[in-house]
Amino acid sequence: MKLNPIFESSARRRMRTWRTPVILTAYMAALLCIAFNTLFAFFGDGVRIAQMRLSTEGYIWVTALQLGLIVVVAPALSAVSIAGERERQTFDLLRVTGVGTRRIVLGKLMENFAFIALLILSGAPAMMLFHITAGISLAELVATLVYLMVIALEALTVGMAVSALCRRTITAMVMAYLAICLLGGGAWALAKHGPFAARYTYESLQALERMGTAQILMGMPVPVFFCPAVGLVSLLAQQTGILHRTMQQTMRLFDIYVAMKAAGFGAVALVSLAASALSAALLTAFAVAALRMQDRAALKRG
């Protein structure tokens, strides 16, 4: 198989910098801190049933932290990739080789994704600890890791699309974070305050539960599924059940939560996963088109 040269070269360069092991170590340390803190509390006073919940909460925290770190790290990684080539003045050299815009975007994306996947997998040992204490099955752990990787891919493609448009890395990074905020926050705001929100109250839960899953899902506002938090909340609620109880108590964090519960958390998580994958594919196509457009503009500009 012919390896994408941009992927090969970028990966080689990334793994040679001192930053890479530092980021990996810091990332693992942050996750292990939370995991061990939970475990010490778990074993500190003898194992009791009540502590099982503590352990499950630890799993939720570690997973949420993984998501948070991914959302912070991924756009920064991909936003500098193409804009960095322009800033370094190496983009012209790439253009004269005749390498296509699609290969450039895919090469950069693959390399960034490989690094993010490594980060996520480096957090896996911390999550594995909860396999012992919180009763999280290996299949559930794998499902969570896959979900995190899809979210990471989505976040990377946001950065990549912006990077294809921007000439400076700093502009690309700012724009990428703005786009991420818009994607996550916008979907959440729409779910909470949008025209559909009023439909999903606890009073309507019983009525909703009489409807079929497909009907509820189709009634939900589409942008909700593109919000990474919605998918992760559904996945964790499906896996642990704790989130469900916490949500019931604190309520109103997500009005849409009622619909998520009625439709079934597993189904919402699946649709959300598909939406993230779709969004990643669309954003990649957008990045290729944007780079092609910028290429033409650069040609005219000279």
Added chain:
Amino acid sequence: MIECIELVKRYGKTQAVDHLNLHVDAGEIHGFVGPNGAGKTTAMRILATLCAPTAGDARVDGVSAVHQPQQARARVGYMPDFFGVYDNLKAWEYLDFYAGCVGMDAKARRKRIDALLDLTALSGKREAYVDQLSRGMKQRLCLARAMLHDPKLLILDEPASGMDPVARAQMRDILREIARMGKTVLISSHILPELSEVCTSMTVLQRGKKAFSGTMTELEKRLHGAPLVIRLTQTPDEELARRAAQRLSELLGSAPAMEEDVWRIETQEDVQRDAQALRMLMELGVPVCGFAREHATLEQAFMEVTGAYEAQSHL
């Protein structure tokens, strides 16, 4: 190999290239000379398919760089006036990366990279990190990169800028070797003697227009001839000097300007007449120790051509 037809490039109100017509034969090392902002880099970028002209066409080996950029790219190796190197990459990996980008398969790459490192005298630096190479080495590595896909035409924008004399000499030798390989080279430089030593032909650009284009011999002919300079071991007596001046004037059609032991005659070059003049001086007993045509340097030629062009455009 290179053909520019009525090439025009405008940036707003600025005319970077103004109806440039250019023809360069295969196998030539063609110099591109002109003051800053003359349009050299723009014209080179058009030929390298990195810039679209406002009007006209630029062809490389019969292929339009404007309308068939992909085909043209296969024929052109471009080296810009900046380094364009990545950090954390070894010299061979840098070349391997671009070889992959041009679509060379892994087996062919290694052989080609070794050959190019050898050609650019960088074999010893194969495992060295690119960002730790000296400026001259980086330039040579960029030249090797431009040659990866074995292009027929090499476009080198200021390849010797910022190099020390040793590095410049090395670059000159490499260019000669490349010319021996049958490649056509289009090279721009501000260091004019560099060009005069390697170029077979030259184009002088001024404000986007062609002020001169032709072989180096043609460029010299454009000047007021190379003066004949006669150096004497000692100042001859007045009578001998008068007689010699008269005979030289009759023979060459121009009187010498005499400054003690150096006589200078502004006249067209003619080997036969020059030989006669030397024989005559020897017969008269003039103590000649030097007898040669003083050819103009490229700087003089450049100033002459651009000066003449400026004067013409002000009329």
